[in-house]
């Protein structure tokens with residue numbers, strides 16, 4: 793059985809996204825939405841509020857729109873990765889937690 797190409801493996805895209813988020817956190821480019829979350833006047837509450845909003849959007853989409861559910865889930869995962877970066881928690885720590893539950 794052949795392995796999926798790298799760009800189709802979910803762990804790879806999550807690692808790549810986490811790496812981009814880490815770059816934005818370090819470099820804080822002015823035109824970056826991600827950077828704006830790290831520098832927001834509300835502090836971490838900005839991303840916490842987004843996680844609350846995106847969670848609600850996931851729940852609503854789950855009721856009747858699978859395409860929207862995928863899109864809203866991606867928004868939620870992205871904002872969760874930003875929060876983990878803010879807290880200096882790596883994707884490996886999340887993976888370890890999930891593995892422990894198997």
Ligand SMILES: N=c1c2ncn([C@@H]3O[C@H](COP(=O)(O)OP(=O)(O)OP(=O)(O)O)[C@@H](O)[C@H]3O)c2ncn1[C@@H]1O[C@H](COP(=O)(O)O)[C@@H](O)[C@H]1O
Pocket residue numbers: 809812816823824825826827845866867870
């Ligand atoms: N995955 C994402 C991603 N998902 C969602 N979002 C942003 O999250 C926001 C979601 O907010 P909403 O759904 O409420 O939509 P909105 O009304 O436009 O947002 P607000 O005005 O309420 O902030 C939008 O601005 C989206 O653009 C993301 N922004 C960035 N990324 C990734 O981060 C990388 C770096 O992006 P920049 O930081 O913009 O360079 C990108 O290449 C992407 O891979």
